[in-house]
Amino acid sequence: MGQGTLIARTPGWTKKATIAQAFIRGVVSTPSVPVLVVTITFIGFGALARDLGLDVLQAMFISATVFALPGQVVLASEIAKGTGLAAVAFAVTLTSVRLLPMSFTLFPVMRSKNTPRWLEYLLCHFSAITVWIEAMRQLPTLPRRLRVAYFSGFISAMMVVLLTATMTGSLLAAEAPPPVAAGMVFLTPIYFFLSLIETARNTADKWAVAIGVVLGPALYQILPGLDLFLTGFIGGTISYGLMKWLNGRGPKK
Amino acid sequence: MSGLGEGGWSYLTLFVAGFCATQPWRYLGVFLSRGVSEDAEILVWVRAVSTALVAGLVARMVLQPAGALANVTLDVRVGAFLIGCCVFFLLRKSLAAGVMSAASALILAQYYLVG
Numbered sequence: 001m002g003q004g005t006l007i008a009r010t011p012g013w014t015k016k017a018t019i020a021q022a023f024i025r026g027v028v029s030t031p032s033v034p035v036l037v038v039t040i041t042f043i044g045f046g047a048l049a050r051d052l053g054l055d056v057l058q059a060m061f062i063s064a065t066v067f068a069l070p071g072q073v074v075l076a077s078e079i080a081k082g083t084g085l086a087a088v089a090f091a092v093t094l095t096s097v098r099l100l101p102m103s104f105t106l107f108p109v110m111r112s113k114n115t116p117r118w119l120e121y122l123l124c125h126f127s128a129i130t131v132w133i134e135a136m137r138q139l140p141t142l143p144r145r146l147r148v149a150y151f152s153g154f155i156s157a158m159m160v161v162l163l164t165a166t167m168t169g170s171l172l173a174a175e176a177p178p179p180v181a182a183g184m185v186f187l188t189p190i191y192f193f194l195s196l197i198e199t200a201r202n203t204a205d206k207w208a209v210a211i212g213v214v215l216g217p218a219l220y221q222i223l224p225g226l227d228l229f230l231t232g233f234i235g236g237t238i239s240y241g242l243m244k245w246l247n248g249r250g251p252k253k
Numbered sequence: 254m255s256g257l258g259e260g261g262w263s264y265l266t267l268f269v270a271g272f273c274a275t276q277p278w279r280y281l282g283v284f285l286s287r288g289v290s291e292d293a294e295i296l297v298w299v300r301a302v303s304t305a306l307v308a309g310l311v312a313r314m315v316l317q318p319a320g321a322l323a324n325v326t327l328d329v330r331v332g333a334f335l336i337g338c339c340v341f342f343l344l345r346k347s348l349a350a351g352v353m354s355a356a357s358a359l360i361l362a363q364y365y366l367v368g
Binding site: 033034036037040041047048051052053054055058061062065066067068070071072073074075077078079080081085088089090091092093094095096097098099100101102103104105106107108120121124125127173178179180181182183184185186187188189190191192193194195196197198200201202204205207208209210211212213214215216217219220227228229231232233234235236237239240243 | 257259263264266267268269270271272273274275276277278279280281282283285286296297298299300301302303304305306307308309310311312313314315316317318319320321322324325330333334337338341346348349351352353355356357359360363364367
């Protein structure tokens, strides 16, 4: 077992824990500040979906099947605008590319030698930013044999919490006074923006935030429908190029 | 209002444009996790593309909103957004504080201005 200096100590309960006990521990671990924040934003998503004309079951269906807020918001917004199915799917796909590095880095931490492949493909449905952050923080402190069970408990609880939050948001938005409904919808953009800043790893990510903010509204005026796709593709490529160019000019080479 | 409608077809549409558009990346992540390095260049570019896309979406939601937010004036939307950013940085990048202060600022401003 790698016992890195940054990794917190292995909790005592793990010594004799069975798989079922690890699952329960995963469920119990759910309440935390990041989970609270994402719960509030799923309430916001429910409100937003309602605002865009989707009913409560449609909003919950999106939360359950997509389970990644940026994709959900793109899906709901574009569908509501009447964008064609192919263009919507394409925008959602581009938004969801960010999930690849998450499951890519999560599973080497989580799997043990006898984790079946099918289980990995089932569990990866739950790789999304908050789950990823919490799992990457907690799993390394546990013995490998318990990690999959612990994670399963955690994501089961998350699913229940987030579906309830979506439902609550959708139902509340219909009843809330207009200023409160607006505030609930406002949760989504501010949460996205602050998480982008928080999780930016390199210069390219930071440039991508700045360029995206400018390109998004501009392209929406010029080419509505393709605006998100082009913002991502053009903004991301420019940011990546800028980082490479700046690195090339830097003192290193 | 929505281009989606109700009933079974709406769920099929959501399934195709949502689940089917999202899931392949997760599968591919699991599949590749037995080989490629986390710092592979292609992933750096991919992250930048999706970051720019989400940033664009944020700007669109704040500057050109539909629905409930459209009834809030531009200065209130931008002001509340900036308050959220300031609180976030002042409180050592506290996501919860940033998000809640932005939403509260917007709601309070609406009650104060609109009544």
